[in-house]
Amino acid sequence: MEKLKLIVIVPMMMVLLAGISYASDSWPDTVMQKINVLYDLEKDKKDMPLSIEEAPVVSGEEAYTMWKSKKAVILDTRSKTQYDTERITGSENLYADELIKDPSLAQGLDKEKAYILYCNGIKCTRSPKAAILMNHLGFKKIYWYREGIPDWKSKGYPTE
Template sequence: MSLDQALRHQIAFYENKLEYETDSWDLYIALQEGTDIVIVDARSAEAYATEHIPGAISFPHRTITAETAAALNRDRLYVTYCDGIGCNASTKSAVKLARLGFRVKELLGGLDWWKRDGYATEGKEARDGTRVACGCAG
């Protein structure tokens, strides 16, 4: 493989990652700009009730089927999340929703990184946000 071909493959790899993943900074900005996104909390209903990203819907990955997803709008972008890097519920949800024909991105770091970046949460253990500027924004 030539250097030019290798570079094209590398660029395609990174472009594909951005097509299917997002981080808390980009999600926050998209929400502030009014982007039509549905945030999907893929954890249990109990975990959702305890604390979740504002505006997220509770849709545990174990409950996703063609029947339970029938009321969802296929024209919207769905961003799935779970607890964080030690949990794969967001990946399981993303796969299930994509197989059902939905556009999906996975939130890197899940709820853990959302909170680490200083964004507010909702639920029984909700916390106020103390937003930190993204070090990669500039």
């Protein structure tokens, strides 16, 4: 029985470690250091930072105004399952955890457009991670909606 466990567990660990290694190899150390700080905050169940240098923070009201006037594309950085369950009306999905593994996922986005990134609120790493990654890829008009979808919903703004 123990041998069977090893036969199953060892290949799974190899795949997991290969994925982590690939993600780290896709990005410079300086980028991964910033991402790892966010992972540590998440692991310790702490709030994400109040700000990040890669993207100014926008409030719910600012995000709503930009959304309503179509001055920015809203990017939901959560998983596809969460996105499909409920999202800000008209938002697009760019899952941050997949972007880390595959930077080419951002190739279809226009670097000249403004983007508001959100996820599940102040304890969620996905939108700040995506902001750091997109900034490194050359996106300059990135805004971080730190409070995310919980705040959007509490204000009664539209979701689908």
